[in-house]
Amino acid sequence: MIQEHVVGFIVDLLKDGTAIIRAQIPNIEQALRRGFLKVEIILWDGRRISPEQRRKCYALLGEIAEYTDGIRTAETVDEQKRLLKMEFMLRRMEATERRMFSLADCDMSTAREFITYLIDFIIANDIPTRVPLIDNCDDIAAYMYACTMHRKCAVCGKAADIHHCEGSRIGAGVDRTKVHQLGREVLPLCRVHHTELHAIPESEFIAKYHLQKVKLDEVLCKRLKFKK
Structure with missing residues (x-):
């Protein structure tokens, strides 16, 4: 696919979220000949690294x-x-x-x-x-996802179990290999922190360590060998 990199400027933003962008095309004859119809817009962040x-x-x-x-x-x-x-x-x-x-x-x-x-x-x-x-993370959601993907405790980094959060738990004695897991919310925790979580309210534990729940998607289910 032929691509041309052109820098433009947002000149107006409408209430429905539509952006009106003005951009100068370097070679208008070439653009007409190739029949460009779609553009990819990358919104540049003007803020500098903190x-x-x-x-x-x-x-x-x-x-x-x-x-x-x-x-x-x-x-x-x-x-x-x-x-x-x-x-x-x-x-x-x-x-x-x-x-x-x-x-x-x-x-x-x-x-x-x-x-x-x-x-x-x-x-x-x-x-x-x-x-x-x-x-040292700057994106807690991405960090939690990576920990779940690699079965690492989100608190200390040790090997983790996958804890199913309230509302997503699987009953005792149920064969987890036969239960659909897609969409369930989990936390990756080592045995020590998993035990600590069960000793206090789940919301209190999450707040204490500044964690976020992870919703199992198809990629995670495949990686963790969970039934979708």
Whole structure:
């Protein structure tokens, strides 16, 4: 598919959510000849990365560097930053927005997505961390999803059971392999934190650790070998 990258500006927003955008097409004759009908709109975040987001990025990069290189120094952190930024660009960014970015002045949305990517990388590769990952995440929902996907406790990072939340629980003695799980709400918790949850109200436990429930979708059901 032929693509042209054109930058435009929103000139009006209607009450029904419609945006009127003005964009200059570099070659109008070529556009007419190709018959472009659809466009992809990417809303750029004009806010710059916050000091807190920058701190989280370097804390996570430090954890990765310490695990992969055996030592956390400015050099090993910079090398992991270079490698992981490239991986992030290739794997997570859309082709139309794939570009080099700097942790000094990138936008907040890119920083948020990069932090999520680093956390996913740590969870998927079972990298131990000095600080609980939840303290360095910028998107709790994405973090909870990754923990569920890899069966890691959302509180401490250890191997987790899948706790079915109130309203989604399966009765005692029921064969879970035969119960439909799609749409049920769960929490990934290790045995210690799972036991703690059952000792207090569920809502109190969730508030204490700043967690969010995860709704099982088809991808999670397949990964966890749950009946859809």
